[in-house]
Amino acid sequence: MKLSARTGVSYFGNRNPRHFLVDLEEIKSHHCNFIVHTFSENDQLFYKYTVAELIELSKNAGLEVYVDPWGVCRIFGGEATSDFAFKNRDVCQILNTGETAPGACINHLKVREFMLKWIDDAVEIGAEVLFWDEPHFFIDWANQKTANERWSCWCPYCQEKFKQIMGKPLPAFDDLRLNSDDAGELANEFIRFREDSIVEFLTMLCNYARSKGVRNAVCLLPHKERRYGVVNWAKVATILNLDIFGTDPYWLWFEQRVDKFVGDFAREVVQLSRQFYKEPQIWIQNFKIPAGREDEIREALAVAYAEGVRNFAAWSYYGSGYMSYIKSGNPQKVWDTLGEVYGQIVRGEWQ
Numbered sequence: 001m002k003l004s005a006r007t008g009v010s011y012f013g014n015r016n017p018r019h020f021l022v023d024l025e026e027i028k029s030h031h032c033n034f035i036v037h038t039f040s041e042n043d044q045l046f047y048k049y050t051v052a053e054l055i056e057l058s059k060n061a062g063l064e065v066y067v068d069p070w071g072v073c074r075i076f077g078g079e080a081t082s083d084f085a086f087k088n089r090d091v092c093q094i095l096n097t098g099e100t101a102p103g104a105c106i107n108h109l110k111v112r113e114f115m116l117k118w119i120d121d122a123v124e125i126g127a128e129v130l131f132w133d134e135p136h137f138f139i140d141w142a143n144q145k146t147a148n149e150r151w152s153c154w155c156p157y158c159q160e161k162f163k164q165i166m167g168k169p170l171p172a173f174d175d176l177r178l179n180s181d182d183a184g185e186l187a188n189e190f191i192r193f194r195e196d197s198i199v200e201f202l203t204m205l206c207n208y209a210r211s212k213g214v215r216n217a218v219c220l221l222p223h224k225e226r227r228y229g230v231v232n233w234a235k236v237a238t239i240l241n242l243d244i245f246g247t248d249p250y251w252l253w254f255e256q257r258v259d260k261f262v263g264d265f266a267r268e269v270v271q272l273s274r275q276f277y278k279e280p281q282i283w284i285q286n287f288k289i290p291a292g293r294e295d296e297i298r299e300a301l302a303v304a305y306a307e308g309v310r311n312f313a314a315w316s317y318y319g320s321g322y323m324s325y326i327k328s329g330n331p332q333k334v335w336d337t338l339g340e341v342y343g344q345i346v347r348g349e350w351q
């Protein structure tokens with residue numbers, strides 16, 4: 001049996017079902033067959049059953065529904081803050097500067113309990129796939145100048161866990177020499193500890209989600225640099241209850257060439273997915289596309305398609321024209337370009 005292509009788009013910014021119905025028509029006419037609904041902590045607190053309405057409308061329109069922990073705990077990607085971290089300062093990550101980050105620590109038991117409750121709610125409102133997007137230790141994306149100088153985590157839970165696993169105290173930041181070229185074994189141990197913490201966390205989430213009858217998708221940040229948490233991607237791809245494995249090589253965001261950046265990451269995702277029996281997925285940049293460069297969207301899809309990817313998703317609906325931070329220059333053209341190519345893919349014209 002030939003698997004049909006999957007074409008998705010993420011949706012956020014509007015919580016009014018009346019207006020969503022209009023957008024839903026557009027999403028259908030642009031040949032999407034799944035939708036990724038963001039479900040932030042704010043949504044969970046104040047819009048839970050409104051998001052449930054959006055999900056029901058999506059399903060009635062024939063779309064498969066992913067639900068995304070958007071910015072939840074500031075462990076996952078997304079332009080949303082963490083109410084949980086603000087209210088529970090003892091769960092927060094501690095940076096190398098000694099500052100308390102506005103994000104919770106992956107290794108804290110209260111955070112794990114909080115995430116299981118998030119899964120309960122996401123399943124209750126109708127999730128079919130949970131989308132574990134860009135799991136990472138704290139990165140201050142909005143302050144690029146200082147983001148690269150900050151590392152975490154030195155919270156009591158990380159200190160204790162490191163000691164249990166490694167049999168010695170978590171080294172002081174200065175001893176790790178993380179920002180220098182000659183970082184040695186101590187730094188490698190620290191990096192492996194963070195990576196293993198993320199993998200263990202994801203495994204726990206995937207196991208619980210599977211027990212509730214939903215599927216799991218992971219999207220790793222398109223980096224191999226140590227700062228971003230997971231260097232050895234096979235450790236994630238091998239998670240038993242993970243179904244869909246992918247990354248988001250946003251070439252313009254990271255100032256890279258579309259063919260090489262998307263191609264290299266798509267190749268790796270496909271290779272690991274084949275090795276560990278996952279479905280490969282590639283996210284396509286549909287935000288902050290400068291006017292006049294919309295054709296690169298087609299190129300990104302073509303490059304990933306050529307590598308064997310058949311599950312695509314775009315961030316986000318309508319060229320992200322409703323969020324000033326990431327708005328495209330010509331959102332309509334971004335959206336229409338995506339829809340045109342999605343149409344060709346789902347009609348099988350790219351075979």
Ligand SMILES: [Zn+2]
Binds near residue numbers: 153154155
């Ligand atoms: Zn910690």
